[in-house]
Amino acid sequence: MNDQAIHVVAGKANSAQRGGIELQEITRIFAGGVAAVDGVSLSIRPGEFFTLLGPSGCGKTTLLRMIAGFETPDHGDILISGLAMQGIPPHRRAVNTVFQSYALFPHLTVAENIGFGLRMRGIARQERERRVGKIMDLLQIGSFAKRNPVQLSGGQRQRVALARALVNEPEVVLLDEPLSALDAKLRAELQIELLRMQKRLGMTFVFVTHDQHEALVMSDRIAVMNKGKLLQVGPVLDVYERPGNVFVAEFLGLSNIWPVVPKSHGAVETSIGVLVVTAPIDNARNIMIRPEKIWIYATSDAPRDRPNMFAGIVREAIYMGASTQYRIELEANQFLLAFDTNNAAAERSWQPGETVIAELKPENLMPIEG
Amino acid sequence: MVVSATPERAAPERRRRSEAQIEARARALRLWITAGPGLVWIVMFLILPSVVLLAIGFFSIGNYGNPRLPLTLEPLREVAGFSILGWSPGNLEVIFRSLLQALSAAALTILLSYPLVFFITTRRPATRPLLLLLVILPSWTNQVVRTYAWFELLGPRSGLAHAAQFLGLIPPHLGLLPGVFAMQIGLTYNYLPYMVVPLYAAAEKLDWNLVEAGRDLYASGAKLFWATVFPQTVPGLLAGLILVAVPAFGDYVVPTLLGGGKSMMIGSLIAAQFLQTPNWPYGAALTLFMLVFTAAGLIVFRVMSRRLGGDGGEAML
Numbered sequence: 001m002n003d004q005a006i007h008v009v010a011g012k013a014n015s016a017q018r019g020g021i022e023l024q025e026i027t028r029i030f031a032g033g034v035a036a037v038d039g040v041s042l043s044i045r046p047g048e049f050f051t052l053l054g055p056s057g058c059g060k061t062t063l064l065r066m067i068a069g070f071e072t073p074d075h076g077d078i079l080i081s082g083l084a085m086q087g088i089p090p091h092r093r094a095v096n097t098v099f100q101s102y103a104l105f106p107h108l109t110v111a112e113n114i115g116f117g118l119r120m121r122g123i124a125r126q127e128r129e130r131r132v133g134k135i136m137d138l139l140q141i142g143s144f145a146k147r148n149p150v151q152l153s154g155g156q157r158q159r160v161a162l163a164r165a166l167v168n169e170p171e172v173v174l175l176d177e178p179l180s181a182l183d184a185k186l187r188a189e190l191q192i193e194l195l196r197m198q199k200r201l202g203m204t205f206v207f208v209t210h211d212q213h214e215a216l217v218m219s220d221r222i223a224v225m226n227k228g229k230l231l232q233v234g235p236v237l238d239v240y241e242r243p244g245n246v247f248v249a250e251f252l253g254l255s256n257i258w259p260v261v262p263k264s265h266g267a268v269e270t271s272i273g274v275l276v277v278t279a280p281i282d283n284a285r286n287i288m289i290r291p292e293k294i295w296i297y298a299t300s301d302a303p304r305d306r307p308n309m310f311a312g313i314v315r316e317a318i319y320m321g322a323s324t325q326y327r328i329e330l331e332a333n334q335f336l337l338a339f340d341t342n343n344a345a346a347e348r349s350w351q352p353g354e355t356v357i358a359e360l361k362p363e364n365l366m367p368i369e370g
Numbered sequence: 371m372v373v374s375a376t377p378e379r380a381a382p383e384r385r386r387r388s389e390a391q392i393e394a395r396a397r398a399l400r401l402w403i404t405a406g407p408g409l410v411w412i413v414m415f416l417i418l419p420s421v422v423l424l425a426i427g428f429f430s431i432g433n434y435g436n437p438r439l440p441l442t443l444e445p446l447r448e449v450a451g452f453s454i455l456g457w458s459p460g461n462l463e464v465i466f467r468s469l470l471q472a473l474s475a476a477a478l479t480i481l482l483s484y485p486l487v488f489f490i491t492t493r494r495p496a497t498r499p500l501l502l503l504l505v506i507l508p509s510w511t512n513q514v515v516r517t518y519a520w521f522e523l524l525g526p527r528s529g530l531a532h533a534a535q536f537l538g539l540i541p542p543h544l545g546l547l548p549g550v551f552a553m554q555i556g557l558t559y560n561y562l563p564y565m566v567v568p569l570y571a572a573a574e575k576l577d578w579n580l581v582e583a584g585r586d587l588y589a590s591g592a593k594l595f596w597a598t599v600f601p602q603t604v605p606g607l608l609a610g611l612i613l614v615a616v617p618a619f620g621d622y623v624v625p626t627l628l629g630g631g632k633s634m635m636i637g638s639l640i641a642a643q644f645l646q647t648p649n650w651p652y653g654a655a656l657t658l659f660m661l662v663f664t665a666a667g668l669i670v671f672r673v674m675s676r677r678l679g680g681d682g683g684e685a686m687l
Contacts, residue, residue, distance in 0.1 A: 008588070068586060069585075070582055070585070070586075089585070089590065090582075090585040090586050091585050091586070091587075091588045091589060091590045091594075092588075095586075096586055096587065097582075097583070097586045099579055099582070099583060101579050103577070103579040103580050103582065103583035104583075105580060105583070105597075105598070105601070106580075106601075107601040107604075116584075116587050116589075116597070117587035117588050120584075120587055120588040120589045120593060120597070121588050164587070168587070168588075
């Protein structure tokens, strides 16, 4: 073993900045002149579960690779734990990555894979084995320590990849769509496990995904990206409920969006008619309502003397177990997407062809500026 | 499920089975027809001649070096080093020298191939086949011609020899041949493509994610190479080792042209029994020994590489 220990650039153990990441005006231009990442600035807090969300090709993985050190920004600075990372190669960053393909070493056993980072840093065998054993216990993978990665299932490989990163006790763990190759049930299990592990160890997790549901389930805060640009950063609830632009609104779940013409105070003109809105609408260019926030009534049951009541015909009813998704045709060929919770007896669900009244409550209508 | 063998059900069952039998026979027939010509070729031009040659190894020697009856083990004894003059280690030396030359040439091709393959695989995809072709191209010309070129290049009046004379490495008026040095150059030069090609095949499908994982896990430089790149090239390396070491062990052209009398190798020793001082039974016995020795070597090699976790380069071959 090389007795020259690798000098990992790491923050001070007691520093408040330890595990925090600052991205300052990061731009990365690929051959051909395409900006994969275009002027992204954001700060990730220590100990946070932070998600970079966006469609494929939006630059989220490139951004992650720049934090890891595999790619160099063409402009801008990256600070990890308050330390500038310019010119620092990946092997000297206090950051470990869980790769999308797991990238487990096929010629090494599970235990050897997990101990790889410690071995490269020159940690003595005994200490190494102790730490590898501990992390394997934590992730319940001790029983196949001696196996080769090819003998493992997808979920087991995922756990090994995670253990291989966590055992080094990095300040930041980078996860590049680590669950995308797993089936839905296992994926849901591992989401929870990953989250529990992060809260327990208190490390900063930067998670990349194109799956909005996954992002909502796991993150403290998310950053939505598209075409290399950062569109919105914030707590999950904020981004979902108060999207900053149409792309964010549509990417995070289903929505009804109409362009608006501000009419008078507290009301807007849309293609479905005039809508009364509670939120300030001065700068609004669009108005949005989430399908689950629409109330549906039978014509006879609809409350009177309330604003934003629209009559329509159910054109499509998709039963999804917990809820049913309706496509309701309003007047003038306008459609409305609405969810209704299936919390009552089955006969209350609406059938295609039925006439219903949809209520778009003023407080549920969200103005969008972009 | 309950299986009831009622006649109504058994009858179609039987018919189905006979259909399956006919199908299987037709498949076997097709297999024999397609493989037939190749099999005939192999039997007539490889297996039969080999059997005849090896059989000659058990005949007595005639007046003109030809095989004659009675059958005897004398040629095999001769291979082991026994003659009318008693035992001599000459043959053992030849075998040991051949093995050493072959392995050292293989080691040299490995050392040369890694940087070369790295260079080729890091070029643009369109350039790679061209560069690989340049490596392979010389091996499509006659080996004697290529080796003779080295004979001239290393000869006493060549520029290389002059340079060596000037530096005092060799006495004046002498060439860089014959000898081990020239032979190593000849073997390495001749067999380099057989190492480059399998190694390139392994390197081309290198999983760069593993290299990144290595860098992410604090490895760099030589450590990174040995931990992440080298293991991925082992199958190609093992295949190349077989492709180089086995034919180099029995090579005849290089030792004859560049090696000279003092560095006799088994290939030239065998050739001499048929071309110079004819002794067919002895030559055949030497061939038999070489065959068994090579086979044993390959088996040991396979067992060892299996133990190392590889497949003995089989996937690459």
